[in-house]
Amino acid sequence: MMRYNDEIIDEIRSSNNILDVVSQYVVLKRSGRSYSGLCPFHKEKSPSFYVSPDKQIFHCFGCGEGGDVLGFIKKIENITFKEAIEMLAERANIQLPVLVNSEKDEKLQNLKDKVFQINAMASEFYQKNLLNSDAKIAQDYVRKRKMDKYTLETFGIGYAGKFDELYQELKKSNFSDEEILASKLVLKSVKTGKIYDAFRNRLMFTIKDTKDRVIAFGGRALDDSKPKYINSPDTVVYNKGRHLFAMNIAKKCREKSVMLVEGYMDAISLHQRGVHNVVASLGTAMTEQQARLLNGFEKVIIGYDSDSAGQGATARSLEILQTLGFEIRILQISGAKDPDEYILKYGSGQMKNAMDNAISLVEFKVKKLREELNIDNVSEKIRFLNEISKILLKVENDIEKEVYIDKFSQQYNVSKEAIYAQLNKLQYAMNQGNKILEKPNAIKRYPSKEREENLEKDNARENLIISLLLNNDKDDFNKIKNSIDINYFKNEKNKKIVQKLYEEFEKGNINNVLDLFEDEEIINHITYIMSTDFDITDTQKAVDDILNKFNKEKILNRKNEILKKISSGNVTNDELLELENELRTLSKKLTR
Numbered sequence: 001m002m003r004y005n006d007e008i009i010d011e012i013r014s015s016n017n018i019l020d021v022v023s024q025y026v027v028l029k030r031s032g033r034s035y036s037g038l039c040p041f042h043k044e045k046s047p048s049f050y051v052s053p054d055k056q057i058f059h060c061f062g063c064g065e066g067g068d069v070l071g072f073i074k075k076i077e078n079i080t081f082k083e084a085i086e087m088l089a090e091r092a093n094i095q096l097p098v099l100v101n102s103e104k105d106e107k108l109q110n111l112k113d114k115v116f117q118i119n120a121m122a123s124e125f126y127q128k129n130l131l132n133s134d135a136k137i138a139q140d141y142v143r144k145r146k147m148d149k150y151t152l153e154t155f156g157i158g159y160a161g162k163f164d165e166l167y168q169e170l171k172k173s174n175f176s177d178e179e180i181l182a183s184k185l186v187l188k189s190v191k192t193g194k195i196y197d198a199f200r201n202r203l204m205f206t207i208k209d210t211k212d213r214v215i216a217f218g219g220r221a222l223d224d225s226k227p228k229y230i231n232s233p234d235t236v237v238y239n240k241g242r243h244l245f246a247m248n249i250a251k252k253c254r255e256k257s258v259m260l261v262e263g264y265m266d267a268i269s270l271h272q273r274g275v276h277n278v279v280a281s282l283g284t285a286m287t288e289q290q291a292r293l294l295n296g297f298e299k300v301i302i303g304y305d306s307d308s309a310g311q312g313a314t315a316r317s318l319e320i321l322q323t324l325g326f327e328i329r330i331l332q333i334s335g336a337k338d339p340d341e342y343i344l345k346y347g348s349g350q351m352k353n354a355m356d357n358a359i360s361l362v363e364f365k366v367k368k369l370r371e372e373l374n375i376d377n378v379s380e381k382i383r384f385l386n387e388i389s390k391i392l393l394k395v396e397n398d399i400e401k402e403v404y405i406d407k408f409s410q411q412y413n414v415s416k417e418a419i420y421a422q423l424n425k426l427q428y429a430m431n432q433g434n435k436i437l438e439k440p441n442a443i444k445r446y447p448s449k450e451r452e453e454n455l456e457k458d459n460a461r462e463n464l465i466i467s468l469l470l471n472n473d474k475d476d477f478n479k480i481k482n483s484i485d486i487n488y489f490k491n492e493k494n495k496k497i498v499q500k501l502y503e504e505f506e507k508g509n510i511n512n513v514l515d516l517f518e519d520e521e522i523i524n525h526i527t528y529i530m531s532t533d534f535d536i537t538d539t540q541k542a543v544d545d546i547l548n549k550f551n552k553e554k555i556l557n558r559k560n561e562i563l564k565k566i567s568s569g570n571v572t573n574d575e576l577l578e579l580e581n582e583l584r585t586l587s588k589k590l591t592r
Contacts, residue, residue, distance in 0.1 A: 004085055004096065006515075009070070012085055013512070015092035018069040019053045025076050025292045026051075027325040034531075038325045040076055040292070041065045047325075050531055057514075059527040066527025068514050076292075108236070114179040115237050118170060119214035122185055125169050126158025126204040126217075135159040137222045138203050145265065146344070151272040154249070155264075156206025160199035160219060167195050184235050185217070198232075201225065205264045207232070207282065208248045210293070215243065218264055218282070229263075231282060241287040244294075245280040246271060253277050257299035259331065259355060260286075260317065261339050266303070269340040273348040275355075278303075278339075286317040291324050301358045303331040305338045318361060329358035362404055365391050375412065385414055389422040393430075461546070462494040463529045468543055469501050470513060470530065476543045477505050483547050493525045559586050 019035060022028065028035040028051060039049035039060040048062035059066035065075065074084040089096050130138055130152070138159040147157065160166065167186045177195065180186050188195050202219035209215050216232035232238060246267045250258055255277035261267055267280040277297075281290065294300055300321055304314045314330065321328050333354050336342035343351045359367070366388055375381040388408055395401040409416045465484065469477060481502055489495040500516050517523050536542045562579050565571060571579065 003082065008089075008094075008096065009085060009515075010512070012088050012092060012094055013056070013069055015094060016069050016088045017053065018056045018058060018072065019051055021069050021088070021091075022051050022058060022072055024295050027295065038323065039063060039065070040288075040324070043323060052531060055530050057527050057530055059524070059531040061528070061531070064524045064528065066524045066531070068512065071514065071523065111179065111182055112236050114175065115183045115235060116213055116215075118175055118180060118183045118185065119216070119237070121170065121173060122166055122183070122217070123156045123158070123206045123214045125166055126160055126206075127152070127156060128158070129161055129165070130157065130159040132159075132161075134161060137201075141203055141220075141222055145269070146272075147268070148272060151268060154271070155246075155268055156204075156208075156214070157268075158204040158206075160197060160202045160204050162197075162200065164196045166197045166199075182236060184233050199230070202230070205245070205268075207238075207243065207245055209243055210248050210251060212248050213237075216240070216282075218245070220264075240282045242289040243282060244290050245282055247279050247293055250277050250279050251296060256297065257301055257329075257355070258294055258297040259301040259303045259339070260294070261303045262305055263338075263340070266338055266340045270343055270348075270351065273343050273351070275343070275348055275351055281317075286320050288320055288324065291317075291320050291326070294321075294326070299327045299329060301329045301331055301355055303339045303355075318364075322361065328361045330361070330364040331355065331358045362391055362395060366408065381412075385412070385419070386422065388412075389419060389426055392419070393423060393426050458490055459494075461549070462489050462491055463532065464534050464542075465546060466494060466497055466501070466526075466529050467532070467534055467536075468539065468546065469498070469505075470526075471539060473539070476539065479543055479547060481505070484550055488550070493522055496522060497526060555586050559583065562586075 019028070022035075026037040026040050026049065028037040029047075031047075031050070033052070033054060035051045035053070036047040037049050037051075038044055038047055039062055041049075041060060042063040042065075044062050049058065049060040051058045057066065057068055058072055067075070070081065070084050070088065073079070073087055074081055077084070077087065079087070086096060129135055130142070142152070142157070151157070164186070167180065170180050170186075181188060181195070185198055186195050187198050199217065199219040201223060202221055202225075205218040205220070206214055207216040207218060215238040216235070218229060218231045221228050231240065234240060244260075245264055249271065253276040257277060259270075259275075259278045261270070261278055261280050264280055267278050270276075270278045279294075302314050302317055302321075304317070318328060318330075331339070331354060333339070333342045336345055339351065342354070369384060369387050369391075373380045373384045375384050392401055392404055395404065405416050405419050408414075409419060465480060469480060486495060486499050486502065489498055496519075497517075501513070504516055513526060514523050517526070534542075562583050566576065566579055
């Protein structure tokens with residue numbers, strides 16, 4: 001397969017600042033010269049994921065993942081390197097040269113293009129169909145839900161009618177059966193071989209991606225058909241776990257917060273009435289990929305239905321959003337079962353007010369707890385207060401914790417001192433529990449402490465040498481290369497890195513060191529070294545020091561070899577004399 005040349009790759013890399021790109025997926029906070037956040041590649045409670053704008057790399061000290069901006073996009077989007085280049089080129093408005101792909105790649109790309117065309121045509125077909133006389137059932141529903149012309153056009157709302165209307169329309173446009181079936185908008189009967197429309201007698205909702213391309217559809221039954229809603233299955237252009245309904249509109253509204261609702265109609269109803277920072281999940285439980293789409297917003301409000309299914313979805317979404325470090329709020333409305341009904345009854349002003357007053361995750365947990373327990377009963381009130389203390393124990397910000405303690409103290413008529421006492425008791429028990437859970441040293445044998453320490457020192461020194469080589473200073477590089485042999489490096493990864501650096505530096509090829517390697521482990525190790533602070537204030541002195549230590553170590557090793565040989569007694573008088581002379585020379589060198 002052909003690849004893009006190094007010049008275009010470098011242009012794409014330099015045109016996409018890693019901090020800006022990563023910030024679309026991870027909530028980052030400044031940490032010295034770098035930025036830190038919760039790693040998107042493994043679950044963690046404390047940030048160990050760092051982005052360095054200076055070096056244009058990322059590295060997680062928890063799971064070890066690292067790389068540059070292209071590597072990040074490749075991993076986070078789970079796409080190929082070529083696809084990462086194309087995605088970032090589009091982001092930076094860089095025109096890529098046309099590549100001749102392999103036959104398989106070209107066929108897949110052509111199929112994707114055809115499915116996008118079919119989807120766009122289907123959306124237009126459904127919308128026109130809504131205006132036909134035989135779409136009265138759909139027209140009645142639209143009037144009942146008070147959807148205006150703007151809403152119908154913005155959300156591509158239409159009507160899917162009879163058995164194979166869409167299929168026949170697509171055939172007129174010369175799409176092949178293979179292409180039409182790939183869209184999943186039509187199905188083929190296993191028994192009869194007949195092809196028929198997947199959506200029939202349903203109100204249709206057009207689903208678009210953030211590039212405003214039609215990728216899928218949702219259909220609502222207009223009679224007693226079950227299920228009430230059906231959605232497009234995954235296709236070559238659509239994965240329901242990676243998209244959010246109305247995200248293409250919400251991202252343009254420039255609001256600081258976004259509300260996540262359950263259904264199409266919740267989102268559509270709010271958008272029609274001027275609340276545009278709203279998106280809906282697509283008939284699936286919240287996924288990490290969907291959550292990451294929300295990273296441009298400072299706050300996420302959960303506005304799911306008040307029924308048990310909605311509350312269950314709320315709990316799942318909270319878990320994912322919390323793991324990713326979002327500021328979360330939960331919508332509280334009364335007099336309506338969902339946001340759609342609420343805004344119809346009380347208007348957009350009341351809805352925006354409810355969004356502004358959405359409660360925090362801590363308040364939501366306490367509220368749910370209060371609904372489950374009868375605090376007029378003494379034993380249940382004690383249990384209630386114990387559970388509140390457990391919730392508060394997880395609040396890391398001391399000021400935030402104090403505000404909650406003050407609020408709950410007044411709200412539930414209990415002294416702040418009692419809450420603080422219970423918190424201290426739980427904290428003490430947790431600390432003691434950690435001690436109890438500590439296991440004694442297992443029988444399994446481990447290397448001696450001294451050996452482990454030496455190994456750690458060796459690795460640290462080797463990493464420091466590589467860090468100095470990566471400064472790209474020709475004089476320093478030559479000093480190190482001429483003094484330190486590749487075989488000195490005990491760590492295999494370090495040995496491979498140094499060998500490649502020695503080879504490439506001679507050619508003058510080191511522009512981006514990560515490009516020299518394909519092995520993910522090696523790339524992760526390099527970003528670890530690049531992200532490590534070796535506390536070097538004077539690079540020249542650091543190089544001289546490391547070479548002095550290296551030379552001293554070589555002399556000591558040789559001295560020990562000689563002493564061992566002499567003590568063995570297996571040497572002639574002439575050999576002994578020669579060894580003693582060398583020993584004196586080595587001692588002088590050590591003194592210097």
